[in-house]
Structures are given as structure tokens and as C-alpha cells.
Amino acid sequence: MNRPELDYYAVLDQPRDSTKEQITLAYRRLAIRLCPHRDKKDEQDFVPLAQEGRLTHLSPMGEPRQWAYINMAFDVLGNDLYRAIYDRYGEAGLFEGVMLPNGYFPPYQYDGDHMKVYERVFGSYSPYANVIDAIANPPSLYATRQHGIGVRSKDASTERIIELSLEEVRTGCVKLMNVWRQEIVDAKESRLEKRKHTLKLNIAPGTTAGTRFCFKEEGDRYPATIPGDIIFIAADKPHPDFERRNQHDLVYRHSIDLCQAFTGFTFFICTLDRRQLKVVITDVVQPGYTKVVPLEGLPKCRNLNAVTAIKEANKKVEQYGDLIIEFDYIFPKYLTPNMKHITRQFFREFRKLEVELEEEEERNMV
Structure with missing residues (x-):
């Protein structure tokens, strides 16, 4: 994270x-004062008067900002x-997601x-919440000849998986998703028709699998209900060369023969x-050997608030994961008797040189 973390406990004092x-x-003590839909004269019904003068470290801020922080x-x-x-894991783990023993916790938003x-x-x-909230936010009603008069209930959300290639995750992209939904096509709300609707997804660089993109109330339109949400859930599309690991690292497997090893x-x-x-390997590639190339993985997606996102819209993302190179060994499928003889001779000479080097190192240490 490139910003200081917010102390949620301090916000609620x-x-x-x-x-x-x-x-x-x-939260109740603070919300009763800060809720924009509350009548200030009713505060005494919820909070003792002795606490009316109590201050917190949020007090210098405006009430709308305090209201946003406490919620x-x-x-x-x-x-x-x-x-x-x-x-x-702190706010960074909360916003970036973490791997838990029982599965992956996706980024919180x-x-x-x-x-x-x-x-x-x-x-x-x-005791007064339902009454006051009903006045401040009256329920949505419907009145149709077919269904009569009633309160609209919200339809269930629709979830869809959207597969993203690693190239799209690397650079970010915009996805136009076409959905078919029922829409009301006459003034009397009696005739429905299925029509295509396009939703725009802004995929930020480094978006992790499991990220949810919610389009509020973009579902089917029916006279007696509130449209449900449409939610797209990001998933990684298999790649022929790379594999994502630890959210932001890339794994590449390279095949080598014994001579190269x-x-x-x-x-x-x-x-x-x-x-x-270009990758240069000078070490002996033993089983389990890996080569790590720093900052050649996927960009680290950051959860930014609206103000910070606008300020950093034209800034280049400089935080990346690593590229991890793993190796597969190619063994010969067949050796002729002559090839086996040469191989044995080679390893005998190799072992002899290895012993001589070890003895020389011991003499030098003495």
C-alpha cells in the first residue's frame, strides 16, 4: 500500500x-449524532446528556466525513x-486479499x-429507527392493474464469472458485457420485452481472481419488484506460458537438458x-532450483478511494510482483552402449577432478 493505513479502532474511539x-x-453513540437523516432534537432519547460534550480525534473534521469514516x-x-x-494483516491485507488455510479471502471493498x-x-x-427511516427513505411502491398496490421487493442478484487473460490483468482493460434483461416497454407497465443492455467493466491492472464488480439494480425490470444486482466475478483464464501465484507473482516453466543443467x-x-x-543461468541447476527475476510479475492492484484514484489516474503503477522461473529436466530416451561408456568415463573423470579440488581446498585452509 502506498498510503497510511486507517486505524478503525481509533475512528470508533x-x-x-x-x-x-x-x-x-x-458506533451507535457516534451515528446518532452524525446520521444526516436524524433529527437533532431526538438525540437525547438515545445518548445521555453527560456525553454531549465528549470529543474524539475526528471532531475537527466535517460531519459528512466523520459519518463516512465511522460507517x-x-x-x-x-x-x-x-x-x-x-x-x-492490517488494512493492506484486507484490501488486497490474503490466502487463508481454508481458502482465498478476496479483496474487501x-x-x-x-x-x-x-x-x-x-x-x-x-426503538425509533424504523419509523424515522421510513419517513426519510420511504419504501418503493407499485400500483398496477394486474398486481394492485404493494411494496416492491428486490430481486435476487445475478452472478457471472468473467475470465481474464493474464495479458488483460497485466495492462488493465475495459470489458463491455452484453446482458439480456426483461424491460417494461409501455406506459401501463403491462408488456415486457427482452432487450440487450451493455455494461462497462473497468479492469484495473493487477486485478486478482475473486474480485467482484457489482452493477446495482441492473437486472430484469418487473412492475412489482426492484431490479436485482448484476455481479461479475473475476477469474484467471489459463495461459500457455505463465501461471499466477501469490496474487501478483508469475511462474514460468522452462525445459532444459542435462548438459544445460x-x-x-x-x-x-x-x-x-x-x-x-534475456535470462542467463550460470549456476548448476539442481532439483528444486528456481530463478527469481524481481519486478517482472503482475502489477499490485491497490484499493483506492475516489479522491486518491482521481489524483493518481495518470500515474504509472510501479509496484509489481516477481517472475519465478522453474525448470523441467529432459532426459535422453535411449543411450547406445558407446554413449553409456562415454557417459561413465565422463563421470569418472568428473569425480576425480571433484576430489582433487576438495583436497586442494583443504590444503589451502591449513
Whole structure:
């Protein structure tokens, strides 16, 4: 990460060993003052007057910014899994994703829906939440001849896998996804027709597998329901030469014969951005030997807020993973008697020279 990490515990003014109930109560105390849809005169019904003058380190900020910070902090600390990831790996691990013993934890991304977080808490803890929220955010209603009058319920989300080639992950790209959905085609909302709709996906360089791209309420349009979300989930498309490892590293396998393994060799790799990378091996390539070329892997995708993303839109991404080269050995399929004799003779001479070198090194040490 190229930015300082946010201390979510400090945002809610709580120690790191706080219980979930203490975290929730701290969020309630702050949210009752900062929620833009709350009537200030009702604060006394929720918070003791003795606490009215209590200040936090967020106090110098404007209320809209404080409101955004406390909701993001509680969205993480109020979720047991997110909190465990944050406590162990910090904000970097939370935003970039980590490999857990039971599988991969994909990068976390706050959706920015502050009222969604607020309603999740005050729907249970506030005696007035439902009434006030219904006034501030009235439910969506429908009125049709076929279905009568009622409250619209939201359709289930639709999830689709989108495979990305490593070249697309390396450079980033824009994907235009065509979806077919039911749409209302007359003013009376009685006739539906299936039409094609195009959604635009901005794939950032280094996007990891499991990243979710959510298009809110872009599903089928029906008179009595709210359209569901369409979610695209990124997956890696198999590549003929490279394989992704540890999110940002690339693995390349190169085949060599025994002569090359003993004497060294030079070869070229065509990278994902079509450069010719020269690799020189002078070591003896033993089983398990790997060659690591720094900064020749995939770019490290960073989770940026809107302001930072705009400021860094034209900046080049300079953080990359590594290229890991592994080797496969090609053994001869057949040796003639003469070839076997020459091979034995070679290894006898080789062993003799090896012993002489060891003895010379011992004499020099004495």
C-alpha cells in the first residue's frame, strides 16, 4: 500500500480488545449524532446528556466525513471475518486479499452505502429507527392493474464469472458485457420485452481472481419488484506460458537438458507485454532450483478511494510482483552402449577432478 493505513479502532474511539457489543455501542453513540437523516432534537432519547460534550480525534473534521469514516470502520469491525483479517494483516491485507488455510479471502471493498450499515445496526437497537427511516427513505411502491398496490421487493442478484487473460490483468482493460434483461416497454407497465443492455467493466491492472464488480439494480425490470444486482466475478483464464501465484507473482516453466543443467545456458522469455527478457543461468541447476527475476510479475492492484484514484489516474503503477522461473529436466530416451561408456568415463573423470579440488581446498585452509 502506498498510503497510511486507517486505524478503525481509533475512528470508533475503542481499544483493540473491545468486544463486538462495545464496538456496536460505540458506533451507535457516534451515528446518532452524525446520521444526516436524524433529527437533532431526538438525540437525547438515545445518548445521555453527560456525553454531549465528549470529543474524539475526528471532531475537527466535517460531519459528512466523520459519518463516512465511522460507517466504513463498523462495516469492518462489526464483521467477525473482516475484523480477524484486519487485526492480523492490517488494512493492506484486507484490501488486497490474503490466502487463508481454508481458502482465498478476496479483496474487501466498502460499497459506500452508509445507510445500509446504519440500518443494519439501528434496525435492532433503536426503538425509533424504523419509523424515522421510513419517513426519510420511504419504501418503493407499485400500483398496477394486474398486481394492485404493494411494496416492491428486490430481486435476487445475478452472478457471472468473467475470465481474464493474464495479458488483460497485466495492462488493465475495459470489458463491455452484453446482458439480456426483461424491460417494461409501455406506459401501463403491462408488456415486457427482452432487450440487450451493455455494461462497462473497468479492469484495473493487477486485478486478482475473486474480485467482484457489482452493477446495482441492473437486472430484469418487473412492475412489482426492484431490479436485482448484476455481479461479475473475476477469474484467471489459463495461459500457455505463465501461471499466477501469490496474487501478483508469475511462474514460468522452462525445459532444459542435462548438459544445460551442468554447464549453464541463456534463453529468452516473451513477457506479457511483448518484451524479450534475456535470462542467463550460470549456476548448476539442481532439483528444486528456481530463478527469481524481481519486478517482472503482475502489477499490485491497490484499493483506492475516489479522491486518491482521481489524483493518481495518470500515474504509472510501479509496484509489481516477481517472475519465478522453474525448470523441467529432459532426459535422453535411449543411450547406445558407446554413449553409456562415454557417459561413465565422463563421470569418472568428473569425480576425480571433484576430489582433487576438495583436497586442494583443504590444503589451502591449513
